[in-house]
Structures are given as structure tokens and as C-alpha cells.
Amino acid sequence: xxxxxxxxxxxxxxxxxxxxxxxxxxxxxxxxxxxxxxxxxxxxxxxxxxxxxxxxxxxxxxxxxxxxxxxxxxxxxxxxxxxxxxxxxxxxxxxxxxxxxxxxxxxxxxxxxxxxxxxxxxxxxxxxxxxxxxxxxxxxxxxxxxxxxxxxxxxxxxxxxxxxxxxxxxxxxxxxxxxxxxxxxxxxxxxxxxxxxxxxxxxxxxxxxxxxxxxxxxxxxxxxxxxxxxxxxxxxxxxxxxxxxxxxxxxxxxxxxxxxxxxxxxxxxxxxxxxxxxxxxxxxxxxxxxxxxxxxxxxxxxxxxxxxxxxxxxxxxx
Amino acid sequence: xxxxxxxxxxxxxxxxxxxxxxxxxxxxxxxxxxxxxxxxxxxxxxxxxxxxxxxxxxxxxxxxxxxxxxxxxxxxxxxxxxxxxxxxxxxxxxxxxxxxxxxxxxxxxxxxxxxxxxxxxxxxxxxxxxxxxxxxxxxxxxxxxxxxxxxxxxxxxxxxxxxxxxxxxxxxxxxxxxxxxxxxxxxxxxxxxxxxxxxxxxxxxxxxxxxxxxxxxxxxxxxxxxxxxxxxxxxxxxxxxxxxxxxxxxxxxxxxxxxxxxxxxxxxxxxxxxxxxxxxxxxxxxxxxxxxxxxxxxxxxxxxxxxxxxxxxxxxxxxxxxxxxxxxxxxxxxxxxxxxxxxxxxxxxxxxxxxxxxxxxxxxxxxxxxxxxxxxxxxxxxxxxxxxxxxxxxxxxxxxxxxxxxxxxxxxxxxxxxxxxxxxxxxxxxxxxxxxxxxxxxxxxxxxxxxxxxxxxxxxxxxxxxxxxxxxxxxxxxxxxxxxxxxxxxxxxxxxxxxxxxxxxxxxxxxxxxxxxxxxxxxxxx
Numbered sequence: 001x002x003x004x005x006x007x008x009x010x011x012x013x014x015x016x017x018x019x020x021x022x023x024x025x026x027x028x029x030x031x032x033x034x035x036x037x038x039x040x041x042x043x044x045x046x047x048x049x050x051x052x053x054x055x056x057x058x059x060x061x062x063x064x065x066x067x068x069x070x071x072x073x074x075x076x077x078x079x080x081x082x083x084x085x086x087x088x089x090x091x092x093x094x095x096x097x098x099x100x101x102x103x104x105x106x107x108x109x110x111x112x113x114x115x116x117x118x119x120x121x122x123x124x125x126x127x128x129x130x131x132x133x134x135x136x137x138x139x140x141x142x143x144x145x146x147x148x149x150x151x152x153x154x155x156x157x158x159x160x161x162x163x164x165x166x167x168x169x170x171x172x173x174x175x176x177x178x179x180x181x182x183x184x185x186x187x188x189x190x191x192x193x194x195x196x197x198x199x200x201x202x203x204x205x206x207x208x209x210x211x212x213x214x215x216x217x218x219x220x221x222x223x224x225x226x227x228x229x230x231x232x233x234x235x236x237x238x239x240x241x242x243x244x245x246x247x248x249x250x251x252x253x254x255x256x257x258x259x260x261x262x263x264x265x266x267x268x269x270x271x272x273x274x275x276x277x278x279x280x281x282x283x284x285x286x287x288x289x290x291x292x293x294x295x296x297x298x299x300x301x302x303x304x305x306x307x308x309x310x311x312x313x314x315x316x317x318x
Numbered sequence: 319x320x321x322x323x324x325x326x327x328x329x330x331x332x333x334x335x336x337x338x339x340x341x342x343x344x345x346x347x348x349x350x351x352x353x354x355x356x357x358x359x360x361x362x363x364x365x366x367x368x369x370x371x372x373x374x375x376x377x378x379x380x381x382x383x384x385x386x387x388x389x390x391x392x393x394x395x396x397x398x399x400x401x402x403x404x405x406x407x408x409x410x411x412x413x414x415x416x417x418x419x420x421x422x423x424x425x426x427x428x429x430x431x432x433x434x435x436x437x438x439x440x441x442x443x444x445x446x447x448x449x450x451x452x453x454x455x456x457x458x459x460x461x462x463x464x465x466x467x468x469x470x471x472x473x474x475x476x477x478x479x480x481x482x483x484x485x486x487x488x489x490x491x492x493x494x495x496x497x498x499x500x501x502x503x504x505x506x507x508x509x510x511x512x513x514x515x516x517x518x519x520x521x522x523x524x525x526x527x528x529x530x531x532x533x534x535x536x537x538x539x540x541x542x543x544x545x546x547x548x549x550x551x552x553x554x555x556x557x558x559x560x561x562x563x564x565x566x567x568x569x570x571x572x573x574x575x576x577x578x579x580x581x582x583x584x585x586x587x588x589x590x591x592x593x594x595x596x597x598x599x600x601x602x603x604x605x606x607x608x609x610x611x612x613x614x615x616x617x618x619x620x621x622x623x624x625x626x627x628x629x630x631x632x633x634x635x636x637x638x639x640x641x642x643x644x645x646x647x648x649x650x651x652x653x654x655x656x657x658x659x660x661x662x663x664x665x666x667x668x669x670x671x672x673x674x675x676x677x678x679x680x681x682x683x684x685x686x687x688x689x690x691x692x693x694x695x696x697x698x699x700x701x702x703x704x705x706x707x708x709x710x711x712x713x714x715x716x717x718x719x720x721x722x723x724x725x726x727x728x729x730x731x732x733x734x735x736x737x738x739x740x741x742x743x744x745x746x747x748x749x750x751x752x753x754x755x756x757x758x759x760x761x762x763x764x765x766x767x768x769x770x771x772x773x774x775x776x777x778x779x780x781x782x783x784x785x786x787x788x789x790x791x792x793x794x795x796x797x798x799x800x801x802x803x804x805x806x807x808x809x810x811x812x813x814x815x816x817x818x819x820x821x822x823x824x825x826x827x828x829x830x831x832x833x834x835x836x837x838x839x840x841x842x843x844x
Contacts, residue, residue: 265566276383
């Protein structure tokens with residue numbers, strides 16, 4: 001087998017194994033939560049009969065191993081169960097929420113990834129001069145401020161004072177793409193500011209690292225312009241670390257936006273999870289946990305695979 | 319000048335000039351800001367409701383786990399949504415009396431045991447079916463019985479028999495209850511075709527609006543029901559957005575994305591109201607923040623220890639620092655002037671000397687443990703710290719333990735002997751006392767067990783003489799005030815806000831947002 005393919009296959013198998021471990025962890029985590037699930041659903045007014053009925057309904061009388069296998073079997077066949085609080089099918093409700101979260105993450109990525117890489121290249125071109133320092137200074141300060149604060153500040157100045165963008169990012173079916181983009185403009189801005197620095201700094205560091213190499217000196221001696229050298233010779237050789245950090249940030253855009261979603265009342269996975277955690281709706285919490293974990297693992301796997309494939313030594317072994 | 323003022327009043331009422339411009343014009347002709355504000359409000363009222371337009375409401379208190387079944391209503395969003403499409407038999411009137419809704423008239427037997435409601439004729443549900451007394455009976459039946467999950471079950475328990483006679487709906491009670499009509503204003507008891515048993519979440523009712531789109535915890539859209547029997551409802555479309563984050567809700571209001579919002583945080587209410595287009599409405603209600611002790615557990619079973627705690631509470635400070643002035647002092651009973659038949663008791667004041675005296679007399683020395691959490695009421699941990707300070711001035715040691723929000727209502731409240739909590743109040747005294755102070759009540763969170771009180775409570779229910787009944791409630795108030803485990807430092811106001819794009823705000827009884835009817839009763843001016 002081709003060694004690169006072998007590495008990729010290894011990574012895939014590892015990813016699946018990791019997901020399996022995570023599923024055990026999530027299930028065990030919800031088991032060790034204090035208090036009885038049936039009790040916390042029914043609240044303080046529960047009668048013993050109602051508790052017994054509820055335990056029966058939830059299958060809490062089965063041993064944990066059986067319940068875990070049932071749950072896992074359901075997930076593998078696409079059945080996430082039903083929410084305890086309103087009896088809705090979890091897969092259906094999560095479907096639209098996940099769609100919304102991915103929509104927001106997608107547009108945040110579209111705005112932030114090219115911008116971060118471009119700013120990184122600019123920073124390298126003007127290394128240690130004022131554009132580099134300005135870019136680093138601004139991006140580092142926006143990553144240091146908690147995202148909810150950036151959210152509130154933008155909401156106040158851009159939304160309330162200037163009136164340029166809506167402060168509530170509720171989107172729903174029947175809105176045109178333009179209306180949706182207008183609605184999510186502020187959250188996209190916040191997310192961009194939050195993830196920019198990490199990607200920009202990594203781009204800058206990776207390229208600077210490559211710039212020390214002899215072949216860059218050769219390119220310089222050939223008389224190529226600085227940007228051509230960076231773009232044609234340095235950038236391709238530093239793709240692996242850049243893709244790694246881009247993927248990490250994409251994962252953050254999907255799983256880490258709970259706070260931003262709540263601040264801007266965006267109907268995504270984060271809000272959905274928060275609503276159900278507060279009511280101890282365990283099947284929903286488990287499903288959300290598993291989806292978040294899968295997104296994280298899959299994106300990291302993609303980063304791994306890309307960095308393997310972008311390495312010519314692995315693609316063309318002697 | 320009067321002509322000029324009239325002209326501008328009319329233009330402002332019609333929304334042709336904004337509030338700011340109107341205020342400017344008025345000050346130009348020498349009218350003070352406060353007088354101008356009043357003029358504007360009355361002019362807008364005088365112009366009368368305008369039909370049409372889209373009203374946008376931002377409301378907190380809903381989640382994506384909410385159901386559309388009115389029996390399961392448990393928050394303000396659900397309450398407001400179901401009031402748009404559904405109606406109860408009776409509703410609280412603005413003056414505290416009752417307004418006939420789907421019941422055209424009602425009467426009681428002399429012992430208040432048998433109640434007859436004449437069901438309004440010619441009313442149609444939004445699915446085209448005509449309302450009958452059978453629908454009313456089916457609704458009430460769905461909310462009663464042991465299997466029901468309805469939040470109104472407590473109200474329905476005392477009913478021994480229900481029947482229909484033509485267009486009459488008759489309720490027979492086990493014991494007389496003069497308050498039954500008030501209890502039927504409960505927000506769960508909305509009349510649905512066939513009681514809603516075909517599909518409780520269909521949102522089909524007789525209300526002034528019809529639900530067009532629903533995404534729980536996110537957004538609800540309603541269109542005016544042109545077929546409403548009383549022609550109520552002004553805006554053609556109402557859009558209800560669930561915005562739970564306080565800052566986001568206020569920002570949406572200030573930027574004009576929504577026309578009204580509930581639960582303005584007291585801390586920022588002053589700032590919000592200073593905005594050019596926003597008016598803050600504060601209204602006293604029956605909701606109160608409490609410190610509750612189990613009177614059957616040491617040291618709270620000791621009358622003197624309890625009195626020491628009561629005298630050690632600085633109520634005015636609580637109102638000033640926890641409610642930021644948006645509230646009124648409590649008097650260690652759950653009842654205030656917002657209830658019918660209220661009698662004022664002598665106000666208990668903060669008195670460190672008396673507190674010290676009673677503490678010494680109780681013989682207690684160990685510190686008292688108070689449990690609190692952020693969600694037991696807004697600012698509860700701060701209030702607990704203030705209480706600790708005011709008690710220490712009297713030499714009463716108090717230890718405060720902060721508990722997690724998660725599980726507070728199942729693990730701490732109604733479980734641990736001393737904690738902070740809140741009550742949102744009830745429409746009548748009987749219901750409040752029966753819910754939480756009757757010795758056999760499920761939610762007797764002070765473990766209050768007083769035979770005389772229980773007897774008075776049951777006797778007052780069947781008493782139809784108003785003067786006697788008022789006196790009975792006054793006596794019950796005195797008993798709780800002196801012997802109860804309730805320390806009630808404050809009644810919190812409802813604080814709502816509206817922008818100048820809508821008009822028609824009025825004072826009402828009941829919940830916040832004009833008893834949750836603000837979107838129906840108000841209208842869009844521009």
C-alpha cells in the first residue's frame with residue numbers, strides 16, 4: 001500500500017476509535033450527574049407512581065451496559081431518540097439547528113480565513129515594521145477580549161448607536177439569503193475578530209520559519225519580488241501548520257460559539273444545548289455532545305490528512 | 319397657542335411627527351417636559367387604536383423545549399403566545415374586577431358551591447367550529463383528573479362535578495369557594511375545541527390572533543383574526559421574538575428592532591428609559607422575593623429566633639439596593655395592595671435592638687445557615703450578604719452558602735430549612751395562601767402548620783359577605799406575619815418598556831406586559 005494512503009487510513013481508524021471513546025465518556029458523564037434523571041424531570045411535585053412510570057419509560061431500570069448499547073445502536077442508525085421535555089424527535093430539531101450553526105460558521109470562515117492568511121502574508125512582507133506591529137497589535141487585542149464583551153460592544157456601537165446592523169440575529173425559513181446575511185453580520189464580525197489572531201500569527205510564524213531556508217535566498221537572488229517569493233515558494237511549504245490552525249479555528253466556530261449564539265439570540269446548536277441543559281433533557285445533551293465531538297474530531301482529522309498529503313516526501317516516497 | 323398644541327398633538331398621535339419633535343415643539347410653546355409627555359400620551363389615546371401594521375415583541379422567558387399546549391404553560395413566552403390565540407372564560411379587568419370573556423355571564427348559589435356560566439353564543443374557533451358549552455367542559459376535564467399534567471390541576475382539584483345544560487356550563491364544588499371566577503382566569507385554562515384533546519398543541523382557539531408560524535424558543539408569528547367576536551386586536555401581524563439575554567433585548571429595543579420588551583433589568587432601567595424613543599413602564603404586582611424558613615425545624619421552630627431574623631431584616635435597604643427602587647417593602651406576609659380584600663398591617667421595621675432581644679431570649683448561639691443562588695431571585699446572593707450585615711449589627715450570626723443554579727428548585731427550595739426564593743403571586747389571597755401556607759399544601763415551603771389559619775382559610779372560601787371575608791384575610795395575614803416562617807422584604811415591580819412606534823399602554827392587574835395582553839391591546843402608530 002502507498003505509505004501516504006496507509007497514514008490516511010490510520011488516521012481515519014484512529015478518528016473512529018476516538019469517537020467511540022467519546023461516546024462512552026458522554027454516556028458515563030450523564031450517568032454520574034447527581035440526582036435521579038426521572039426525579040429531575042418531574043421536579044419536586046413527583047409522586048412515587050409517576051417516578052416509577054417515568055423510570056420505566058426512560059428505561060432507567062435496565063443495566064447501564066444495555067442502555068449504552070441501545071443508545072449507540074440508535075445513533076448508528078440515525079435515531080437520536082426523542083427530547084424528554086417536549087417529545088420532539090431530536091434528529092429533526094437538531095437538523096435545522098445544526099444547519100443554522102454551520103451557516104454562521106461557514107460565513108464566519110469565509111470572512112476570517114482569507115483575511116487572516118492575507119494579513120499574515122502582509123505581516124511577513126513588512127516584518128517588524130509598522131504594518132506588522134499594527135496587525136499583530138489589533139488582532140492580539142481582539143483575541144484577548146472575551147467574545148461576549150466584543151459582542152456587546154459591537155451591539156451597542158454598530159447596532160444601537162450607528163444603526164448599521166441588526167442586534168438580534170434571529171433567522172428563519174422564508175428569509176432571503178441577503179436578509180439572512182444582514183441578520184448575522186454582527187455575530188460574523190465578532191467571530192472573525194475572535195479567530196483572526198490565531199490564524200494570522202500562525203501563518204506569519206510558519207512562513208517566517210520557511211523564509212530562513214536556502215531556497216528562499218536563491219529565489220531572492222533570482223530577483224523575484226517579495227510577494228511572489230512568499231506566495232509561490234514559502235506559502236506552499238508552510239501549508240501544513242496553517243491548515244492545522246485553520247481547522248482548529250473552524251472547529252471552534254462550530255462548537256465554541258455557544259456564548260455568541262446566546263448573546264445575539266441566534267437559533268443554533270449552542271442555544272438549543274443551553275435550553276435543554278437547564279431542563280436536564282439528557283438525550284438532547286448527549287446528542288449535542290456527540291455531534292460537537294464529531295465535528296471536532298473530523299476537522300482535526302482533515303487537518304492531519306491535509307498536512308500528510310501536502311508533504312511531498314510522503315506523497316512521492318523513494 | 320392652544321391651536322398649535324392641538325395641531326401637534328394630532329400629528330404626534332397619528333405618528334406624523336416623532337416623540338422627540340413633539341416634545342421639542344411643546345417646549346417651544348412653553349410646556350414643561352412632564353406635561354408634554356402626559357399630553358402626548360392622552361393625545362395618542364384619544365386618537366384611538368389604529369388597525370394594521372406589524373408589531374414586534376421581544377420577550378424573555380422562553381426556550382426551545384417549550385410546548386404549545388396551554389396546559390404546560392410555565393413561562394411568560396408560553397403565556398403570551400397562548401393569550402393571542404386562546405381565551406379563558408373570564409379575565410382580570412383593569413380595575414381588579416373581572417371581565418366576561420367566553421362566559422357571557424355567571425352566577426353562584428348562596429353557599430358558593432354551585433356556579434353557572436352562560437357561554438357566549440356566536441363565537442367561532444379559528445378552525446371554523448362554533449364554540450359550545452361542551453367545548454368548555456371538555457377543556458376543564460382535560461385540566462382535571464389524576465393523569466393530567468396541567469399546571470391548573472391545583473385549581474381543578476376542588477371540583478366535584480361538572481355538567482352542561484344547553485349553553486350553560488355548571489361547576490359544583492366540594493366546598494364553597496367565592497373566588498372560583500378569579501381562579502378561572504388562570505392562564506392554562508384557555509378554551510379549545512373539544513377541550514384540545516384531539517391535538518393539545520394545535521393552537522386553535524377563539525382569540526384575536528391566529529398562529530401562523532411557530533419555532534419554540536425562537537420566533538412566533540401571528541395574524542389578526544378578523545372573525546374575533548369582539549373585534550379585538552389592532553396590528554395585522556404580530557412577531558414575537560424570544561430574546562432571553564437582557565442586554566440583547568434592551569439593545570434590540572433601543573435600536574428599534576422590537577417595539578416592546580418585558581423584564582427590563584432594574585439595574586439598567588433608568589438608562590434604558592433615558593433613551594430618546596423608549597418609555598419604561600413600572601407597575602407594582604403581587605410578585606415578591608422571600609427568605610423562607612421551615613417552622614418545624616430548629617432553630618426556626620423557636621418563635622423568638624424567627625422574630626430575631628424578621629426584625630433583623632432591613633427592608634427599605636433591600637428595595638433600594640436590590641430592586642434599585644423598582645418595588646415596595648414587604649411585611650412578612652405574601653399579600654400586598656395588588657390583591658382584592660387587602661388590609662394593611664402595621665409595618666415591621668428594621669430594629670437591631672429588638673432583634674438582639676429576641677435572639678438572646680431564644681437561647682440560640684450557633685450561626686444560622688442561609689442557602690442562596692443566583693436564580694432564586696435576581697440579586698439574591700447580594701441580598702443575602704446585606705441580610706448578613708444587618709443581622710450582625712444585632713449580634714445574630716448568619717452564614718451564607720451559595721448553591722448552584724442547576725438543581726436549586728429540586729434540591730434546595732422546599733427541601734432545605736432556610737433559603738432564598740421568589741413567588742410570582744396569585745390573583746387572589748385564597749389561592750396564594752392555599753398554594754403555599756395551608757398546612758397540607760404541596761408547596762408549603764415554610765412548613766407552616768397553624769390550625770387556626772387553616773380553619774380561617776377554608777371558612778373564608780365559602781364566605782360571601784365581603785366585610786367578614788376581608789376581616790378573615792386580615793386575621794390570616796396577622797398570623798403569618800407573627801408566626802410564619804416567611805421573611806418577605808420586598809415586592810418587586812414589573813418593569814417593561816415600549817418604543818414610540820407603538821401606543822396604547824395602560825395599567826392592568828395580573829402579570830407584566832399589561833397582563834401579557836400588550837401586543838393585543840396596543841397598536842402600531844407609524
